[in-house]
Amino acid sequence: MSPEELREAKERFLLQLFEKTDGEISAQVSMYEVGTAxxxxxxxxxxxxxxxxxxGLIEVRTLSGGIGITREGVEASDRKGAGGGSGARTLGDGPVIVPEKCEALDGVLCDLKARAGQLNLAFEPLSELVADFRTIDAQMASPNPKTPIVRACLESVRAVLQKAGDTEGLQKVQQMLGD
Incomplete structure (x- = not known):
């Protein structure tokens, strides 16, 4: 397999894995089944x-060839248009955030929290960001996280990230908001 063929096969494989697992990082499928497809x-x-x-886009789950997609794999698949692109990773409009969307939101939040310290924010915007993260965390601890509350917090986070010039973090927030 040439380097170009390998690159194309990797992209097709990742997108097929995303499809077979519905982008769920807890799901498992046979690497051979994905390959056959x-x-x-x-x-x-x-x-x-x-x-x-x-x-780092997939991980081994079993010695017999069971694999799963990682959070990074889901993000890479989303960038390539898997599952309808960004629509697959939005909060949605329902009154409560469904479990699949909670998982996607958790991935975005983990990334944003890790990046927050590197933004060199003044005290006030940093405090606002921390308060928004805490509010979202409180909602995520609920058996029925409220979409309007999380959406309002994400809009606040978006404003802080815009002022800070964090385009990568901003893109993830906008994707969750469906913008």
Whole structure:
């Protein structure tokens, strides 16, 4: 397999894995099943899976070839338009955030929290960001997290990130908001 063929196979494999797992990081599927779906032989499917593991986009779940997609793999798949693109990773408009959306939101929040310290924010915007994160965390601890409350907090986070010039974090928030 040439480097170009490998690159294309990795992209098709990741998108197929995303589809087979519905983008759920807790789901598991056989690497060989994914490979067969995109017309790869067993050895090639294993090679592509190993490459994606090295990239941190998928992980081994069982010794018999069970794999799962990682949070980074879901994000990469979203960027490539999997599951309808950004629509698959939005809060939605219902009164309560459904479990699949909670998982996506959790991934975005983990990333934003890790980045917050690197934004060099003044005290007031940093305090606002922390308060918004705490409010979202409180909602996520509820069995029925309220979409309007989380949406309002994310809009506040978006405003802080815009002022801070954090385009990557801003993009993730806008994606969750459906913008």
């Amino acid at each position: 995109i017309t790869l032989e067993k050895d090639d499917a294993q090679k592509v899976a190993e490459e994606l593991m090295a990239d």
